[in-house]
Amino acid sequence: MIEIVSRERCIACDKCVEVCPTGVFERGPDGVPLIARQSDCQTCFMCEAYCPADALFVAPRAHPLPEPPDEADLAGRGLLGSYRRQIGWGHGRTPGALLAVGPPLPDAGGAVPAASPANVIIS
Amino acid sequence: MTELDLTADVLVAGGGPAGAWAAVKAAEAGADVILADKGYLGTSGATAAAGTGVWYVQPEPAARERAMASREGLGGYLADREWMARVLDQTYANMHELAEVSRYPFPVGEDGAQIRRGLQGPEYMRRMRVRARRAGVRILDHSPVTELLVDSEGAVAGAAGHRRRHDQAYRVRAGAVVLATGGCAFLSKALGCDVNTGDGALFAAEAGAEMSGMEFSNAYAIAPEFTSVTKTAFYSYATFYHGDGSVLEGAGSTRGRSVIARALLSERVFCRIDRAEEQVRRAMRLAQPNFFLPFDRQGVDPFTELFPVTLLAEGTVRGTGGIRLAGFDCSTSVPGLYAAGDAATREPICGGFTGGGSHNAAWAMSSGTWAGQAAARHARALGAGPARRPVRGTGGAGLRPSTGARQPYREVVEAVQREVLPYEKNYLRHGARLAPALAELDRIWAQARRALHADGAETARARSAAAMAAHARWMYASALTRTESRGMHKREDFPREDPAQHYRIVSGGLDEVWTAPEPGLITVAAAS
Structure with missing residues (x-):
């Protein structure tokens, strides 16, 4: 779930308020978004993908953490903005879609093929 | 608060891939289009947050034949070759459009050709939003539809909903409506699926449409x-x-x-x-x-x-059940109402089973295309009248309780989840567990019909709770009717496929749920 909106990094662009599909954020009094409805967060990471300032952190747990993680620690581990970086969004980056050639996968119900040029990605 | 009153030729409910394609194709067919999503067109739904394979097959007869034959058995031979062929054609065309019109950055293989067999959800849906905008589609984000509107003849004539960020009710009077609201994952927190609460199926049933294949609803990831x-x-x-x-x-x-x-x-x-x-x-x-x-x-x-x-x-996000389609144009049995993507049954191409995104993604873009085009034709045929038709709302449970009592939506959500999420009830199916679960769901529905209610922005949550209850009842009623194992529907008390039950099961009803064999199923050749 969403755990952090970094006051230090946020540029108050409202992007997360706009794109969150479950309406988790509200614009705060000073423009920095508030996590107004954390329990509605579906841990889809889309807000992180759209945040131009790497100011958000979605913990992979689908329930709130007892305490929000330490922002400096996350930054130190390179986790702030890591999803946006991996999908290649942001100026000067190569779109992840351009590189998204997955491993060979079995068809539903089948075994893994030994090797196949027909690389696909499947959800 | 004054209501926002809009008119359009076509209203699309839902902003996942099916809804986006429906809106784009209706607009390109000349319709004035509004797309309303409960979240945000671009991030909403099971696709945006994921990556998905696509059932993309070169138009070469042997390859197409292999593609169609590969899953017929898994699907219990309930799919249809003509639908499959059409979806393969349409998907091929739409993927080409993604490359050419939307400039989607497909990976390039060693032979220099683009590999068009998969899509990254965020990139795909961001580009679909741009395309919808450029086609002139008016987008209402964070604006869940809460009910369909019908005219005096019972034809669908628009929808009403709520704009969450403005705390304002709205209605759109339209010549035709496409329901592309996704399947129902019962707020299980499966990736991207919490917006998929089966709302469209409830709206469709209230307007008089049926479901099909609701027993194929036990997908677990x-x-x-x-x-x-x-x-x-x-x-x-x-x-x-x-x-x-x-x-x-x-x-x-x-x-x-x-x-x-x-x-x-x-x-x-x-x-x-x-x-x-x-x-x-x-x-x-x-x-x-x-x-x-x-x-x-x-x-x-x-x-x-x-x-x-x-x-x-x-x-039913990954399961194949959904609103029953009346024809290749993705019309339903209700005039003016169309369904696409996971909201519609995916049986025509998958029968009773699908695995990953592949067929599901192909279905979303194909059925969305057809529903949008057909809705535009329908609206055009009606002429300028639709905006002036007197309309009435069809919403029941969660919107217009039959008593003055007020039941909170959370209570209904949790009660439904207790019956549909446990593996021993929905996944590892047995009549001795399904029947009491259905009885409990009937009780939940009856109580919700009397008392479930919420105001303003919460209205959509009450409606989602009602939709989940309705969905679960069609699922279990259909699962009890199918006394065999076929497709993903496996009964521990009926572990074999029964050749005598080689038909689809249609279901419907709200206060009284019914099921019936599909009349005149077009069977595939391999079924014999």
Whole structure:
């Protein structure tokens, strides 16, 4: 779930308020978004993908953490903005879609093929 | 607060891929289009948050034949070759448009040709939003539809809803409506699926439409315990273990998934993706960065360390049941009402089973295209009248309670979840467990019909709760009717496929739920 909106990094662009599909954020009094409805967060990471300032952190747990993680620690581990970086969004980056050639996968119900040029990605 | 009153030729409810394609194609056909989504066109739904394979097959007869034949048996021979052929054609065309019109950055193979067999959800849906805007579609984000409007003849004539960020009711009077609201995953927190609460199926039923294939609604996806990331395909490279480190025999990502479900009833199940070579591991990271988020952020190496897994319900998102279609134009039995994507039944191309995104993605873009085009034709044929038609709302449960009592939506959501999420009820099906679950769901529905209600922005939540209750009842009524195992629907008390039940099951009704065999099913040749 969403755990952090970094006051230090946020540029108050409202992007997360706009794109969150479950309406988790509200614009705060000073423009920095508030996590107004954390329990509605579906841990889809889309807000992180759209945040131009790497100011958000979605913990992979689908329930709130007892305490929000330490922002400096996350930054130190390179986790702030890591999803946006991996999908290649942001100026000067190569779109992840351009590189998204997955491993060979079995068809539903089948075994893994030994090797196949027909690389696909499947959800 | 004054209501926002709009008119359009076509209203599309839902902003996932099916809704986006419907809106684009209706607009390109000359219609004035409004798309309303409960979230945001671009991030809403099961696709945007994921990556998906696409059932993309070169228009070469042998390849097409193989593609159509490959899953007919898994689907219980309930799919239809003509639908499959049409979807393969349409998907091929739409993927070309994604490359040419939307300039989607497909990977390029060694032969220099684009590899168009998959889509990254965020990139795909961001570009679909841009295309919808450029086509002139008016987009209402954060504006859940809460009911359909009908004219005096009962034809669908628009929809009403609520704009959450403005706390304002709205209605759109339209010549035709496309429901592309997704399937129903019962707020299980499966990746991207919490917006998929089956709302469109409830709206359709209230307007008089039927469902089909609702017994094919027991999809469960593997995810690391306590997370949302339901990317099952890569688990084909995994081994599953008991807590003591011994191998859980028979467990697997595809046919062995029920073994995992059974084990999870009494123990934790662990996993390690230990059959992936270095090259495969690298490809996985490129193909699905989000698969690794739970691992990287919890400091787990999934290739060398054991991690606990769970199964999350994906209901009719990955299951194939949904609103019954009346024709290739994705019309329903109600004039002016069309359905596309997971909101519609996917049986025409999948029968009673689908695995990963492949067919589902192809279905969304194809059915969305057809529904949008047909809705535009329907609206045009009506002329200028639709905006002036007197209309009435059709919404019942959660919107217009039959008594003055007020039941909170959370109570209904939790009661429905207790009946549909447990593996022993929905996944490992048995008549002795389905029947009491259905009786309880009937009770939940009856109470909700009397008292479930919420105001303003919460109206949509009450409607979603009602939709989940309705969905669950069609599911279990259909599952009890099908006294055999076919497709994903496996009955422990009827473990075999029964040739006498080679038909689709139609269902419907709200206060009284009914099921019936589909009349005149077009069967596939292989079924004999």
